[in-house]
Amino acid sequence: MPLPDGAAGNTLPPLSLYIHVPWCVKKCPYCDFNSHALTGDIPENSYLNAIMDDLAGDLALVQGRPIQTVFIGGGTPSLMSPDFYNTLFERLRAHLLFSDDAEITLEANPGTVEQARFNGFRSAGINRLSIGIQSFNPKRLIALGRIHDDTAAHRAIEAARDAGFDNFNLDLMHGLPGQTPAEAIDDLAAALAWNPPHLSWYQLTLEPNTEFYSRPPKLPDDDHLWEIYRQGADYLHQQGFTDYEVSAWSRPGMASRHNLNYWMFGDYLALGAGAHGKVTFGNGDIRRFWKTRQPEAYLNRIGSRTAGSQLVEPDERPLEFLMNALRLTSGVSENLFTERTGLPLSTVAVKLEELRKENMLEPGRIQTTELGQRYLNSLLERFL
Numbered sequence: 001m002p003l004p005d006g007a008a009g010n011t012l013p014p015l016s017l018y019i020h021v022p023w024c025v026k027k028c029p030y031c032d033f034n035s036h037a038l039t040g041d042i043p044e045n046s047y048l049n050a051i052m053d054d055l056a057g058d059l060a061l062v063q064g065r066p067i068q069t070v071f072i073g074g075g076t077p078s079l080m081s082p083d084f085y086n087t088l089f090e091r092l093r094a095h096l097l098f099s100d101d102a103e104i105t106l107e108a109n110p111g112t113v114e115q116a117r118f119n120g121f122r123s124a125g126i127n128r129l130s131i132g133i134q135s136f137n138p139k140r141l142i143a144l145g146r147i148h149d150d151t152a153a154h155r156a157i158e159a160a161r162d163a164g165f166d167n168f169n170l171d172l173m174h175g176l177p178g179q180t181p182a183e184a185i186d187d188l189a190a191a192l193a194w195n196p197p198h199l200s201w202y203q204l205t206l207e208p209n210t211e212f213y214s215r216p217p218k219l220p221d222d223d224h225l226w227e228i229y230r231q232g233a234d235y236l237h238q239q240g241f242t243d244y245e246v247s248a249w250s251r252p253g254m255a256s257r258h259n260l261n262y263w264m265f266g267d268y269l270a271l272g273a274g275a276h277g278k279v280t281f282g283n284g285d286i287r288r289f290w291k292t293r294q295p296e297a298y299l300n301r302i303g304s305r306t307a308g309s310q311l312v313e314p315d316e317r318p319l320e321f322l323m324n325a326l327r328l329t330s331g332v333s334e335n336l337f338t339e340r341t342g343l344p345l346s347t348v349a350v351k352l353e354e355l356r357k358e359n360m361l362e363p364g365r366i367q368t369t370e371l372g373q374r375y376l377n378s379l380l381e382r383f384l
Contacts, residue, residue, distance in 0.1 A: 012280050013266040013340055015062055016069040016258055017096070019051070019088075020272030021077040022295045025112065029145045029211035030204060034274030034293055035075040044084045046299050052091055054271050054291065054305045059095060061279045062269055066097045069258035070104040072126075078108035082120020089125045103257045105130055105169075110148035110156035118163035128256075129160050130169040130200070136190040137183055140176045143217065144204075150190075157194045169198040169256065174228050176204055177217040181224070181231045188232055192239055197254035201232065202247035246327045246376075263324045264332060265340040273298035278312075284342045286312040317341040318348050319383045322366070326376060331367020351382055 023042055024035045072085075085106070092098075105128040106121055121129075135141050136150045148156075160168055170191045174184045191199060203225065206213045220228065233243065241249040245263060248256065261268065270277030274293040280286050289309045292298040298305055312320060321341050325332045334345055341347075355361040360372035360379050372379050 011339070012065065012282070013264075014068045014261050015065045016071070016261045016266060016268040017067045017092075018268050018270045018272075018275055018277065019070065019072045019077075020270070020275040020291075021047075021072060021074040021080055022273040022298075023079055024074060024076040024109075025079070025147050026145065027211075029215075030207070032207035032210050033073075033075070036295055038079070042079060043299060044080060047295075048084060048088055048091075050299050050301075050305065051088065051271050055092070055095060057304045057306060058269055058271075058277075058289075061281075062096075062267075064097065065267075066099045067102055067269075068099050069102060069261060071258045072104075072106045074107055076109045076112055077106050078112045078117065078121075082117060082124055085121060085124035085126060103128055103167075105256070105258060107132065108156065108160070110152040112147075113156055113159060115159045115162060118159050118165070122163050122165065127165075128167045128169070129165050130171060131156055131160060132171045133157075133191065134171060134173045135176060136187050137176075137179075140179060140183070143177050144173070145211075154190075154194075157196075161194070166197070167254070168196060169200055170194070170196045171200045173202060173204045174232060175220055175225050177219055179220060179228065181228045184228045184232050185235055188235055197251045198256060199236070199241065199249040200247055201236070201249055203229070243329055245329065246373075260328075263328050264336065265321045265324050280340075286317065286342075288312060314341075314343060317343060319380065322348070322383055323380055325366055326368055326372075326380065329368075329373065331362065331365050334364070334366055337366060348383065355379060355382065 020034065022034050022036050023038050025038060027035060027037050104126050106126045107130045108118075109132045133153045134144055134146060136153055138150050141149060157168075157170070172187055172191060174187070188199075188201070204219065206216050206219075219225075236243070236249050240251060242252070243249050244255050245259065248259060250256070267279050268277050269279070270289060270291060273291060273295045275291045277289040278286065279289070287309055289306055292301055292305045292307045318341065321337060325336070337343070337345055337348070352361060352366070355372065356363055359369055360375070361367060362369055368376060368379065
């Protein structure tokens with residue numbers, strides 16, 4: 001379905017929707033997301049009403065633009081009941097236009113789901129799952145503070161498959177405390193035994209404002225981290241997976257459309273406590289929005305739940321675009337730079353050519369070479 005045209009005949013980017021559910025059973029020691037351990041029952045009805053009030057304030061931003069993808073993240077969104085999602089999507093569809101093939105993803109954690117719940121999610125219109133496994137190794141799961149063991153992880157994947165989810169992602173970490181390359185390969189092999197179409201395989205990092213940051217565990221050194229990644233990447237390539245993004249792997253044609261929209265500097269509406277959004281306007285402005293972060297404040301707020309917004313100024317757009325686009329191993333066309341930023345390619349052309357001469361970027365395309373991907377952070381600093 002075509003999108004409405006913006007200023008000067010430019011087409012506005014595809015539009016996605018992100019919904020944040022802030023509650024979880026237990027805060028993991030590595031987690032820096034806006035997640036809060038439950039101390040009682042989830043206020044589902046109140047949160048549903050708050051989300052719809054939130055949407056009412058944002059409708060004018062995106063009126064008439066179809067939603068191409070939805071991602072429900074957290075926290076642990078699978079703690080919410082199927083009835084919650086059934087009612088939520090009924091109400092969302094009354095106000096928003098969804099494309100016929102919209103990809104709708106829900107994050108789910110083992111230990112918070114059973115067969116009936118997965119069946120209910122499917123009936124509510126959710127057609128993709130992202131299951132937070134992190135590891136199949138019992139010792140590593142304990143070290144990560146996960147509430148599930150390896151048996152619960154396998155049962156969750158089986159329940160998802162039995163509910164008819166043939167499009168699903170498994171989240172795995174590598175570089176865990178004490179992890180060897182062989183253990184990392186064992187985790188990948190256990191995941192691939194379920195024939196997932198998509199894997200998120202990313203390195204554990206110590207983020208500020210987490211328990212691990214204040215009391216850091218002993219992680220593998222750089223040489224071990226590189227060996228874990230090298231062996232794991234070789235294994236996944238041998239199994240027919242493509243690393244289309246720094247930490248995202250998929251079977252052919254099964255890349256996450258929602259994530260691709262992020263990396264290609266698309267737009268996304270944001271609902272829920274602490275959610276962040278980005279919208280491009282017909283006059284060429286690009287604005288970021290963020291919502292009230294604390295769940296109680298979000299629930300009880302009167303009026304707009306948008307806590308703040310900020311224009312992405314023209315001089316900020318090149319770096320923001322490249323920070324996203326260069327995560328894609330196949331990169332993007334040069335034309336997309338102008339389409340998504342509203343700026344001429346000449347804004348960055350000199351630096352792009354310098355990097356091509358240094359074998360950091362491929363010719364004629366905004367795409368890193370293998371060398372450029374390895375030194376991506378240093379490459380991006382050139383655009384500061």
